[in-house]
Amino acid sequence: MKTENGIAAGTSGAKGINRRLQPIGRDLLRNRWLYLMMVPGLLYYMIYHYVPMGGLIIAFKDYNMGDGIWGSRWTGFDNFVTVFSSPDFPQLLRNTLLISVYRIVFNMVPDLLLALMLNEIRAQWFKRIVQSVTYGPYFLSWVIVYGLVFSFLAPDSGLISTGWRELTGQSISLLTDKAFFRPLLLITDFWKNTGFGAIIYLAALSSINKELYEAAVVDGAGRWRQLWNITLPGVRDVFILLLILRVGTILDAGFEQIYIFLNARVTEVGDIIDTWVFRRGLEQLDFSVATAVGFFKSVIGFILVLSANRLAKKFGGSGIW
Amino acid sequence: MSLSFFLDAGLSSALPSDASKDFVKQAIEEKFNVELNVQYMAGGQDHVNKINTLIAANDAPDMWKDTSADGGLKLATQNVLADLTPFVTEASMPNYFKYWITPQELKYFQGIHPFMRAAVPYEKRAYRAYYIREDWLKNLGLEVPDTYEEYLQVLRAFRNNDPDGNGKKDTYGFTTTGDSGKQLGLDWPEYMKNGLVFASRVEDNKFVDTQTDLRMEGVINDIVKVNEEDLVDPDWFLNKIGQQTEKAAQGKAGVVLGTTMTFALDSNPTSLQSMTKQLFPEANWIAFNPLGDKPLQTMLSPGNPFVFSKKTAENNPEKIKRTVQILDWLASPEGFLLTHYGVEGKHYTREGNTITLKPEAYQADIVDQGNFLDVWDFFTPNNPTVFGFEVIDPTMSDRDRQILASIAQIPTLPGYGMTLTAPEGFDLASFRNKQKEWQVKLVFEDKSGSKWPEYREKLMTEYKGQLLFDTYESQLKQVGVIK
Numbered sequence: 001m002k003t004e005n006g007i008a009a010g011t012s013g014a015k016g017i018n019r020r021l022q023p024i025g026r027d028l029l030r031n032r033w034l035y036l037m038m039v040p041g042l043l044y045y046m047i048y049h050y051v052p053m054g055g056l057i058i059a060f061k062d063y064n065m066g067d068g069i070w071g072s073r074w075t076g077f078d079n080f081v082t083v084f085s086s087p088d089f090p091q092l093l094r095n096t097l098l099i100s101v102y103r104i105v106f107n108m109v110p111d112l113l114l115a116l117m118l119n120e121i122r123a124q125w126f127k128r129i130v131q132s133v134t135y136g137p138y139f140l141s142w143v144i145v146y147g148l149v150f151s152f153l154a155p156d157s158g159l160i161s162t163g164w165r166e167l168t169g170q171s172i173s174l175l176t177d178k179a180f181f182r183p184l185l186l187i188t189d190f191w192k193n194t195g196f197g198a199i200i201y202l203a204a205l206s207s208i209n210k211e212l213y214e215a216a217v218v219d220g221a222g223r224w225r226q227l228w229n230i231t232l233p234g235v236r237d238v239f240i241l242l243l244i245l246r247v248g249t250i251l252d253a254g255f256e257q258i259y260i261f262l263n264a265r266v267t268e269v270g271d272i273i274d275t276w277v278f279r280r281g282l283e284q285l286d287f288s289v290a291t292a293v294g295f296f297k298s299v300i301g302f303i304l305v306l307s308a309n310r311l312a313k314k315f316g317g318s319g320i321w
Numbered sequence: 322m323s324l325s326f327f328l329d330a331g332l333s334s335a336l337p338s339d340a341s342k343d344f345v346k347q348a349i350e351e352k353f354n355v356e357l358n359v360q361y362m363a364g365g366q367d368h369v370n371k372i373n374t375l376i377a378a379n380d381a382p383d384m385w386k387d388t389s390a391d392g393g394l395k396l397a398t399q400n401v402l403a404d405l406t407p408f409v410t411e412a413s414m415p416n417y418f419k420y421w422i423t424p425q426e427l428k429y430f431q432g433i434h435p436f437m438r439a440a441v442p443y444e445k446r447a448y449r450a451y452y453i454r455e456d457w458l459k460n461l462g463l464e465v466p467d468t469y470e471e472y473l474q475v476l477r478a479f480r481n482n483d484p485d486g487n488g489k490k491d492t493y494g495f496t497t498t499g500d501s502g503k504q505l506g507l508d509w510p511e512y513m514k515n516g517l518v519f520a521s522r523v524e525d526n527k528f529v530d531t532q533t534d535l536r537m538e539g540v541i542n543d544i545v546k547v548n549e550e551d552l553v554d555p556d557w558f559l560n561k562i563g564q565q566t567e568k569a570a571q572g573k574a575g576v577v578l579g580t581t582m583t584f585a586l587d588s589n590p591t592s593l594q595s596m597t598k599q600l601f602p603e604a605n606w607i608a609f610n611p612l613g614d615k616p617l618q619t620m621l622s623p624g625n626p627f628v629f630s631k632k633t634a635e636n637n638p639e640k641i642k643r644t645v646q647i648l649d650w651l652a653s654p655e656g657f658l659l660t661h662y663g664v665e666g667k668h669y670t671r672e673g674n675t676i677t678l679k680p681e682a683y684q685a686d687i688v689d690q691g692n693f694l695d696v697w698d699f700f701t702p703n704n705p706t707v708f709g710f711e712v713i714d715p716t717m718s719d720r721d722r723q724i725l726a727s728i729a730q731i732p733t734l735p736g737y738g739m740t741l742t743a744p745e746g747f748d749l750a751s752f753r754n755k756q757k758e759w760q761v762k763l764v765f766e767d768k769s770g771s772k773w774p775e776y777r778e779k780l781m782t783e784y785k786g787q788l789l790f791d792t793y794e795s796q797l798k799q800v801g802v803i804k
Contacts, residue, residue, distance in 0.1 A: 065376055066400025066631060087783050088751065156556040156573075171555060176502065176765070263502020263559065264761040267754070282370050284750050285395050287377070 059292040065285070072288075079292035088276065096272040099182060099253040104246050106186045111197030112239065116231065118198065119205045120223075131202075134195030145188055146260045150175070176265040185257060185270070200242070201235055208234040240312050248305035251297040273297065323356040324644055327372055327385035329364035329625070332563065333591075334695035336361070342690050344664055345697040353647055361696050364388035364625070365562075376401050381630040384644045386441055386699055391749070392430075392740040393438045393626045402437040403634030408645050409439050416653040417442070420707045422623070429739040430623045433799055438740075440623030442652060444702035447733045448582045449519060449618040450608040451510065452593065454575040456601075457484035457492075465609050469514045472576075472611035476552040479575040485601070495547065496554035496574035498565045504757035505764060507531070508565075508578040510611045511543035519618040523737050526803055528794045533756055533777060533786060541763050541770030548764065558761070570596035572604070579608070582703065585724060588680075588716040590688060605720070608727045620736035627700075651700040654708045660697040661705075662712075663687055676705065677713045737802045741793040752784045 028035060054069075059079055061072040083089060114134065121127040137145075152160045155173035164172050174180045212230045221229065255274035262270050273293060281290025309321060336359065337343050346357055360382065362368045369389040373396075375381055381401065387393035396402050411418045418424065421442035430440045458465060458475070461484050466472040476494025478484065484492055497508040507519055517531045517540060547553050554574050557565065566584075569577040570593055583589035585606040597604040610617060627648065629641050650656045662669045662678060668686065669678045687694050705712050743749045759776040763769065781787045797803040 064398075064400055082746075086748075086751070088755075150559070154556055154559060156554060173555070175559060264499070264504060264754075264758045265502065265558070265765055267758045268762075279750050279754070280748070282373055283366060284748065285373060285399055286748075 056291060056295055058288050059295045061288055063288040063291075065287075075288070079288045080296070082289055083293050083296070088271070091268065092271060092273050092276050095269060096251055096253045096274075099185060099258075099270075099272060100250045102182060102186055103189065103254065104243070104250075107189055107193065107197065108239075108242065108246065110190055110194050112201050112235065114194050115198040115201030115205060115235075116227070118202060119231070131195065131198075134198070136195065137192045138196035140192065142192075142257045142260050145192055145257075149184070149188060149261075175261075176263055178266055178269050181261075181266040181270050185254070185261060188261075189254070189257065200238060204235045204238040205231065244305060244308045244312060247308040248301045250304060251300055322354070322640060322643060323358060324384070324640055324647075325358040325382040326360070326644075327375070327382040328359060328361040328696055328699045329368055329386050329388050330361045330696040330699070331692070332363045334693060335691035336693045336696055337690040339690075342686070343693060345660055345694070348659060349647055349650075352650070353643055355643060355647070359696070361699075376630075379632075381632060383633045383640050384627060384629050384648075387438065387626050387628055391742065392624065393628055394434060394740060394742045396628065397434060397437045398745075401631050403629040403631045403641060405436045405439055405629070407638075408629070408634075408641050409436075413642075413645050414649040414652070416649050416656075421652055421701065426623065426738065429800060430626070432739045432742070433796055434740075434742065438626035438628050441625050441627050441699070442701050443621060443623050443625075444582075444704060445621060446582070446704065447618055447621060447731070448584070448728055449578070449580050450584075450728045450731055451611055451617075452569075452577055452579050452585050452606045453609050454479075454484070455605040455607045456603050457575050460484050460486060465607070466611055467613050469510065469611055472510065473547070473552075476547065476576065477550070480550075480552050484575060485572055492572065493554045493574045494552040495557075495576045496560070496565045496568045497557045497578065498560040498562050499558035499761075501561050502559045503754075505541075505544065505760050509540070509544055511540045511547070513612045513615055513617060514543060515539040518616055518734055520622075520736070522619045522734060523797065523802055528790055528797060528803070530790060530793075532753075532760075533780060535774060535777065537760065537777070538770035538773040541760060541773060544764055545768050545770070549768065558765075566593055567596075569593060569606075570600070572597065572601055576611075582725070582728075586721040587718040588714045588721055590684070591692075607720075608724045608731075610731050614732065616732040616734045619734045620738075622736050622738045622740075648700060651697075654710075657701050657705070657708065658710075660694055660701070661703055663694065674709050675711050675713060678715065680714070680716050737797060739797070739800060739802070741796055743789055744792045747785065747789060747792075749789070752780065752786060752789065755784055756780055 058069055058072065060074060060076060061069075062075045062078075063069065063072045118127055118131060121130070150158070152158050153174045155161050155171060155175070160174070161172055164170070174184065208230065213226055216226050216230060251273060253272040253274065255272070255278065258270055258272055259275050259278065262275060277290045277293050280286045280293075336346070340346065346359070349355070350357055362371055364386075365388060369387075372382070372385055372387070376396070376399075387396065389395065393402070409417075411424065422440055427440060431438070453465065453475070455465070457479060461478050461482055463475055463478060464471070466475045479492055479494040481490070483490065495509075497506055499506055512519065512531065515536045517529075517534055517536050519531065521528065521530045521532075523529070554560075554565070554568055556568070560568065565574075565577055566579075568574055577593070579585060579593065583592055585594040585608065586592050587594055589595060594604070594606050597606065629644065634641050651660060658665065658669075658671075658676070662676060663683055663686065665671055667679070668682050669676050671677075759780075760773075763773060763776070777786075794803060
């Protein structure tokens, strides 16, 4: 009795609202399980990506661990002034940008090339072996990679250094060579990550309609023609997408790798914003200054992603949005 | 009651994975009715970073030993350390004050800052000495060098005259560490040759920062010279800290610096001497001073403090009180003996004040279990003489005694015994990094120190070094070290 009344009252009272919310409500109801499945993902982004953004306010404060985020003193833009007036800043910015651009040029193109080459291999077993072998180094940490590099290049005991000394009678010290530092970063990055980078292109390549190739063969197109007119356009969107994403992180020049590879003789060409932030923030407990730099980096990255996206659309690509 | 400690330990030391073998932990837990949660890492920047991260994550240990270069001052200004006034007193820590640290020392250590850091008892005897392969000298018919010129001659002979007689030119004179490619380091005898003594000091009523003194020009020139002559292990710059000792143990170099008492003693199973002997049974490292009778270092000042979490002190002061009791017990004869020599009757025997060690039992129960006393002895240096103990180590050889005697003859300069603080907002890391970077550049690229005064000027102005050293001097004046 009671329940029946309640239901009746509820339905009649909510009629007006219901009508307005109906399209959303019905959609929610119909896809409720799908929406439910989305909740953990949304929560993850809320908790780990949006809530911590609140911490950015310490960029405008003199953060003191004892006083906490709220208790610390406001300082306005002082931290930004400290960063930009630091005598090291121009050099840091230059190194960061250069290394990033080099990475885009010298590491994105090889990824694509490797994928194209793998794509042309007809023997499946061979393709799989090559793929696994090139993919393997991705799972090594930079510490291990540095250990390998060190055992090749250490001035006295390194394999290559020893070989060179035996051959020419002169000693070389590539790890501390300013001219060689950036190439060294790129070469090791290439060795470690190319196999992994190629995977996404392989996926794009496998989605190209096979009939296009057959039609091209009928029209008398050779291998290179097929590559130029079918394969490359087929992966163009993926390439541009990755490019946009990388442009967005152009002020991250690869902290993990550089922090390990850096030494005082190559600081001039290898010290980047992130290594400086690490020293300043964690080693010096200057969290506010470090956050200010992080904030600055994010703003620049955001602007760059937006502009790269606009450009991509302008030149006929699809962009991210 | 559960207590969390963060300690420091040697690179290769670890607490036993089987907790029942850790008799120190058991003893403390039983005696003080606590449950200990102990973390440890080798002291240094990584140790500091790890603790900073814990603090930032609001997960600071109740007590930790600080190993940062500024003696924990940065943390004190961050307001995360407990005020020690109610906890660390002569009444609450009788052993600490009786045997190890005088109230006056503690006051100096505190300097002009609030009492948040207390010095961990430290080794007051200086053990900084150079070590040389005496067997190599003998092979080449040379004497132990007594002046820098003689030292250079020996380096040349070690490099060129095949001291190990293996027919290959694969030996070097000196080896050292650049801390994985970060700096020149302070190991070079060239500093002393140019009148700069290890660690900074007060000279003629002025503060002298060894690393940035004008005399560095001469130091750099001399270092360039030995490098150019190819007398130094070419890997020195990239050597990790400690790797230079390994290099020396592998027979690659004939001279290396040691800073601890047992650095080259037979009685220490992991000493330079013991390691070298595994490869070259006839090897014999002896301590010497390439500068003759000049001092190699200033008197040591207390370096690492022990500190407590402010949060714990506010929410649970009982925990701090209990920790203080534990620390004071570690500073007592009982705690000292247990954390340095093991269990009485098992690892040593005691008659009055004479302690006789049992090396086999020590090896089996302690060294083979991760050498875990190296973690627990964090609170006291291995100096039994403060209690009037005489320790008889059956493995101690005549050679060992001779080394200790020659180290004792190396003079030391008086130190100033306090921690100096950089002015507020000063970026000490950038300053030191720039200094190190430029000095490395002078050695490897310019191959001359002639531009040092120019770089130094930049450090003093652009990187505000003058402000730093003025601040140091005024702090020294406040406590009366400089008049």
